[in-house]
Amino acid sequence: MATTTASEKPQRSARAQAFADFCKRFARNKGAVVGLVILLAVVLLALIAPLLYPASPWQMVQRPFLPPMATEGFWFGTDTLGRDIGAGLAYGARISLIVGIVSTVVALTIGVTIGALAGYYGGYLDDALMRFTEFFQTIPNFALAIVLVAIFQPSTTSVIIAIGIVSWPPVARLVRGEFLSLRSREFVQASIVLGQSNGHIITRQILPNTLSPVIVMASLMIAQAILLESSLSFLGLGDPNTMSWGYMIGAARTVIRQAWWMSFFPGVAILLTVLALNLVGEGLNDALNPRLARKGR
Amino acid sequence: MAERAILEVENLSISLPSGADRPLAVEEISFALARNEILCVVGESGSGKSMCANAIMGLLPRPHVQPVGGTIRFEGEDLLSLPESRLRDLRGSRIGMIFQEPMTALNPLMRIGEQIDEVFDAHGVLSKAERRARVVELLRDVGLPDPEHLGESYPFRLSGGQRQRVMIAMALALEPAILIADEPTTALDVTTQAQILDLIKKLQAEHHMAVMFITHDFGVVAEIADRVAVMQYGKIVEMGPAEQVLNDPQHDYTRRLIAAVPQFEPPERPQIEGPPLLSVKALEKTYVTERGLFTQGRRVPAAQEVSFDIRKGETLGLVGESGSGKSTVGRCIVRLLDTDGGEIRFGEIDLAGLKGKALRPHRRHVQMIFQDPYASLNPRSKVGTIVAEGPIAHGTPRAEALARAHELLHLVGLDPSAAERFPHEFSGGQRQRIGIARALALEPELLVADEPVSALDVSVQAQVLDLLAEIKQRLHLAMLFITHDLRVAAQICDNIAVMKLGRIVEYGPTRRVFDDPQHAYTKALLAAVPGKRWSIPEVALEHARQHARRVAS
Numbered sequence: 001m002a003t004t005t006a007s008e009k010p011q012r013s014a015r016a017q018a019f020a021d022f023c024k025r026f027a028r029n030k031g032a033v034v035g036l037v038i039l040l041a042v043v044l045l046a047l048i049a050p051l052l053y054p055a056s057p058w059q060m061v062q063r064p065f066l067p068p069m070a071t072e073g074f075w076f077g078t079d080t081l082g083r084d085i086g087a088g089l090a091y092g093a094r095i096s097l098i099v100g101i102v103s104t105v106v107a108l109t110i111g112v113t114i115g116a117l118a119g120y121y122g123g124y125l126d127d128a129l130m131r132f133t134e135f136f137q138t139i140p141n142f143a144l145a146i147v148l149v150a151i152f153q154p155s156t157t158s159v160i161i162a163i164g165i166v167s168w169p170p171v172a173r174l175v176r177g178e179f180l181s182l183r184s185r186e187f188v189q190a191s192i193v194l195g196q197s198n199g200h201i202i203t204r205q206i207l208p209n210t211l212s213p214v215i216v217m218a219s220l221m222i223a224q225a226i227l228l229e230s231s232l233s234f235l236g237l238g239d240p241n242t243m244s245w246g247y248m249i250g251a252a253r254t255v256i257r258q259a260w261w262m263s264f265f266p267g268v269a270i271l272l273t274v275l276a277l278n279l280v281g282e283g284l285n286d287a288l289n290p291r292l293a294r295k296g297r
Numbered sequence: 298m299a300e301r302a303i304l305e306v307e308n309l310s311i312s313l314p315s316g317a318d319r320p321l322a323v324e325e326i327s328f329a330l331a332r333n334e335i336l337c338v339v340g341e342s343g344s345g346k347s348m349c350a351n352a353i354m355g356l357l358p359r360p361h362v363q364p365v366g367g368t369i370r371f372e373g374e375d376l377l378s379l380p381e382s383r384l385r386d387l388r389g390s391r392i393g394m395i396f397q398e399p400m401t402a403l404n405p406l407m408r409i410g411e412q413i414d415e416v417f418d419a420h421g422v423l424s425k426a427e428r429r430a431r432v433v434e435l436l437r438d439v440g441l442p443d444p445e446h447l448g449e450s451y452p453f454r455l456s457g458g459q460r461q462r463v464m465i466a467m468a469l470a471l472e473p474a475i476l477i478a479d480e481p482t483t484a485l486d487v488t489t490q491a492q493i494l495d496l497i498k499k500l501q502a503e504h505h506m507a508v509m510f511i512t513h514d515f516g517v518v519a520e521i522a523d524r525v526a527v528m529q530y531g532k533i534v535e536m537g538p539a540e541q542v543l544n545d546p547q548h549d550y551t552r553r554l555i556a557a558v559p560q561f562e563p564p565e566r567p568q569i570e571g572p573p574l575l576s577v578k579a580l581e582k583t584y585v586t587e588r589g590l591f592t593q594g595r596r597v598p599a600a601q602e603v604s605f606d607i608r609k610g611e612t613l614g615l616v617g618e619s620g621s622g623k624s625t626v627g628r629c630i631v632r633l634l635d636t637d638g639g640e641i642r643f644g645e646i647d648l649a650g651l652k653g654k655a656l657r658p659h660r661r662h663v664q665m666i667f668q669d670p671y672a673s674l675n676p677r678s679k680v681g682t683i684v685a686e687g688p689i690a691h692g693t694p695r696a697e698a699l700a701r702a703h704e705l706l707h708l709v710g711l712d713p714s715a716a717e718r719f720p721h722e723f724s725g726g727q728r729q730r731i732g733i734a735r736a737l738a739l740e741p742e743l744l745v746a747d748e749p750v751s752a753l754d755v756s757v758q759a760q761v762l763d764l765l766a767e768i769k770q771r772l773h774l775a776m777l778f779i780t781h782d783l784r785v786a787a788q789i790c791d792n793i794a795v796m797k798l799g800r801i802v803e804y805g806p807t808r809r810v811f812d813d814p815q816h817a818y819t820k821a822l823l824a825a826v827p828g829k830r831w832s833i834p835e836v837a838l839e840h841a842r843q844h845a846r847r848v849a850s
Contacts, residue, residue: 187673189665189673190673193632
């Protein structure tokens with residue numbers, strides 16, 4: 001028993017050390033820290049939305065066209081139907097984050113699988129999968145997303161699936177490239193000689209070594225997905241039962257001259273969230289690829 | 298040799314950035330370089346030998362690495378205090394330099410002639426016509442074929458050796474007083490290396506230059522040096538005439554380094570009898586490049602009618618230059634590559650005929666040790682896992698495999714606690730030991746070692762070779778040892794097969810092949826081994842034996 005604890009200790013401290021290094025490198029990028037703070041604020045807002053606004057964001061709570069800061073408790077004003085914009089922002093943060101994260105997970109699942117298979121096996125399978133990927137890349141993202149949502153009926157699930165389906169090709173390309181270069185590395189060849197199965201080599205040997213760039217890309221994809229979701233609901237293709245930032249802007253666009261605040265606040269929310277994610281992505285890039293980052297500076 | 302020194306380095310110290318393994322890359326070194334002499338600076342990687350050369354050329358990556366003390370006096374000027382513009386004048390015109398990697402040192406989009414011409418252009422000398430004539434003359438001087446027209450070629454048409462000749466031509470274009478050569482032959486094949494060494498020696502004599510030749514290879518030193526400076530951890534530990542340093546080394550470190558150089562004479566070895574463990578018959582492998590939709594693809598035969606046997610307890614050396622197909626044969630035997638014909642008979646099974654799942658259970662009998670200790674271990678796996686992976690893949694319970702990994706790490710001379718650490722925490726030699734432990738974990742009967750020591754420093758190389766020999770003895774293994782280094786082959790191989798352009802041109806007991814080579818290519822290879830007339834002095838060997846005894850007790 002004593003030996004196991006002794007042998008586990010240095011391992012844990014090595015992991016802790018690596019994590020501390022990672023944090024240090026991340027913190028060196030001031031923008032990334034700011035991004036992380038904003039992002040955490042948005043997450044917090046999404047989490048405590050029901051506490052801040054116990055009523056549904058669809059409920060009419062005041063007179064319509066109430067300007068911001070005019071009445072106690074309605075800091076962001078109300079919209080054309082008298083709904084609280086503050087509540088809309090808080091609940092919109094939920095749907096934005098859910099769609100952003102889940103659709104990115106969907107895209108990563110498809111992209112990593114296809115990229116890994118194409119890069120590892122090469123040959124005809126690679127050709128076939130890459131042509132398939134190109135097929136998706138040639139269709140404009142947004143147009144395809146609109147078509148998919150229109151076919152499936154707008155709902156949170158269909159929006160997530162549509163965004164996932166249009167955003168996996170870059171992941172597949174990235175992962176394929178990493179696999180191609182890692183596949184010929186000697187440690188992978190050593191695994192083949194040891195008699196490990198292909199599945200084991202793909203998941204245990206190569207995949208962990210491709211994670212850094214994939215994580216960086218994922219953070220930027222979440223931002224992209226949030227933008228796509230907002231654009232879809234701006235066009236009225238969002239889930240009709242969910243309050244979303246894009247829907248708020250879309251609904252307010254006809255009255256933008258009379259009531260600027262109705263589209264301004266959700267717009268700022270989208271801007272800040274996407275900016276924060278991009279900053280975090282850049283920070284992750286610096287922290288995960290330290291050699292590259294140093295060269296750039 | 299009693300000429301006055303033209304380059305004098307005095308108490309030179311160069312700083313390293315904080316966080317490096319030592320504060321100074323080079324510490325208070327002093328040496329002088331006289332006209333008409335070749336000074337070899339020898340040392341292992343990280344000894345600071347290249348830093349010296351870069352300091353003289355003013356090529357240090359400032360401000361992280363910069364000289365913090367001492368002087369470099371060249372023709373009356375202190376190079377360290379000169380402004381950049383004056384240094385630029387001196388570089389190329391008075392001090393020439395050639396680098397290690399000829400494949401990347403030339404601009405691929407510029408004709409050879411233009412690149413040499415640029416040297417004149419940069420220093421604003423000679424008229425256009427004169428330059429053209431001079432370029433041809435230089436190309437002829439460095440022994441390139443068809444000098445009148447070669448200037449019109451692009452670098453990709455030239456082999457590594459030819460490119461290195463172009464680099465030498467560029468360095469010599471303005472007849473510099475000093476030529477600095479930083480490992481100029483390390484990336485070259487042994488026969489090409491011999492030609493380049495001859496060329497440098499010849500040009501040095503013709504132009505009465507001083508040459509500072511940086512190398513890690515004592516064979517090269519024996520071939521070319523007038524004087525030798527041995528560096529360790531940024532200090533010169535011994536300096537003197539080549540004769541003396543090579544044959545009567547004084548410093549402990551020099552003795553150790555020299556003793557680590559493999560002897561060129563193969564020792565007498567008993568014939569190994571018995572049925573063959575592995576029998577390769579008429580192995581064929583052809584690479585087809587870039588088969589496109591509309592293009593045919595180029596066919597490169599890498600192995601043709603390759604046949605040999607390996608018995609239990611035998612080490613067969615597969616030697617040859619780059620591109621001879623020796624690695625291809627090794628990779629076919631461990632079945633990293635599919636063969637195009639022939640048999641790889643291992644006991645009852647023909648490995649060449651098996652594929653995919655059917656092959657997997659048989660892989661454990663033949664294991665491989667890779668060349669690059671930095672690329673051959675998964676950076677994200679712990680060492681224990683790396684060693685245990687093979688047995689786990691073949692059905693050994695995880696706990697049992699990990700326990701066995703500890704034993705194996707001990708067997709290859711590492712502390713078993715290494716199992717809990719990651720590969721990047723180990724040095725090149727230690728990593729190679731981990732690679733050996735991994736190969737042994739499956740209890741193979743045959744080891745294929747593909748250049749297992751060529752990425753290592755000479756002293757580490759000797760340790761790894763000793764380890765391989767000991768393990769082979771203890772476990773009674775057969776080994777296919779692929780190497781380009783005939784010195785290493787002489788020491789470790791029972792039999793030798795010499796490969797050229799995919800064919801085995803000579804095959805026999807090592808001693809017979811070395812003493813009485815039959816094929817012209819074998820003769821050329823043996824003749825090209827640097828420093829073959831120099832034998833390791835007894836004083837160094839004695840020192841090594843004492844050291845070994847001390848370690849043992």
